[in-house]
Amino acid sequence: MSDAARIRPCPPPLLPPSPFFPARSMMIPLELPSETLKTTYLSGWPQGIYNMSGAPAPASGAPARGSFGRGRGRGRGAPRKANPEEAAWVPVTKLGRLVHDGKITSLDQIFLFSLPIKEYQIVDAFFKASPLKDEVMKIMPVQKQTRAGQRTRFKAFVVVGDSKGHVGLGWKCAKEVATAIRGAMISAKLAISPVRMGYWGTKLGAPHTVPAKVSSKAGSVMCRLIPAPRGAGLVAAGTSKKVLQLAGIEDCYTCSTGKTRTLGNFVKATFGAIQKTYSFLTPDLWVDQPLIKAPNQQFSDYLAQKHNKDKKY
Structure with missing residues (x-):
């Protein structure tokens, strides 16, 4: 018996399916040398198709990878547009x-x-x-x-x-x-x-509270602001306290009625009460003030000049 007849054949491996091979399994004996196996396995593949380490190089004149043919920024698309608010x-x-x-x-x-x-x-x-x-x-x-x-x-x-x-x-x-x-x-x-500021008692130091009791209503919510002595702080709910802090009021008592859980009406009522601090004049403001022209009248000649809307300041 020849040597080839004494070799017991091993079950050949099953190669994975590929679009370049017909829909059948290729049976390659393991006894074949590596050169023969490489030649047999890759004989039907196009040149370079088995190089999966990177994408193929772009054709001549084609845009860079990732740019999609737009923009000027190193293949990362078009540049960002300027924010209109920052203009x-x-x-x-x-x-x-x-x-x-x-x-x-x-x-x-x-x-x-x-x-x-x-x-x-x-x-x-x-x-x-x-x-x-x-x-x-x-x-x-x-x-x-x-x-x-x-x-x-x-x-x-x-x-x-x-x-x-x-x-x-x-x-x-x-x-x-x-x-x-x-x-x-x-x-x-x-x-x-x-926001008009005032004092609770003796006029010492800077104004720190509302000048008088003021109130406002929005929906069913009524908010009332009451002057407080220095050091009392803001005795108010969280919603009205934030508004008073941003207004600069240091000491104030508050009273609210209605559905204060409706925060929109609550904050509107608080803001309306703060606005009312300038809706009246106390006796200390009953002084003669010199009459001055409004800005529109004072600079009427300047405003009459032709305004170039396209001009960038």
Whole structure:
């Protein structure tokens, strides 16, 4: 018997299926040398197809890998667009032009003549040194019934203030939470209001409390602010305490009635009570004040000039 006949054949291995081979198992004897096995196994494969360590090189003129043919940033897509809020402010109202060009230097000039603020950048211009603090009071889902079903949006309440006599409240509905917060913050800046401070007893030191008892109502919630002696602190619920802190009031008693669990009405009532501190004049303010022109009259010649809206300041 020959040597080849005495060798007991072993069961050949089963190669994995491949799109380059027919749908059948290739039986390769183990007795074949490695060169023969390599030649037999790869004979039907195209050149370079078995090199799986990396992707094939791009063709000539093709864009770099990962760039998809866009942008200029090392094959990572198009560059990011500039944030519109960070762009240069181009005022579109007369008040905005006066503030941007330095004709109006304080918010008191705006409050004195009750000028409406239509651009939130006007408020930011006066608080560049110490930006306004903001507090998100509540984010709540609201729904509207439509033919297709319920449409859910988010409503945010935001309070802004500098803790030095200025506070504002705003709210906004949007499909996304971030958009609602951003819109509520802008609304709060547009509704910023001065806070009048006073004393409880002896007029020593800086004003520290509300000048008199004031109250306001929103919905079923009524909030009342009562002057407190120095050192008493803010005796108030958490919602109204945050508003009073951002307003700069150090000592105050509060009294509230109604459904205070409805936070939206509660914060509106507190803000309305703070606004009423400037709705009356006490005898100490009964003095003759010199009549001055409003900014619109004082700078009428400047505002009459042609305004180039395309000009970048």
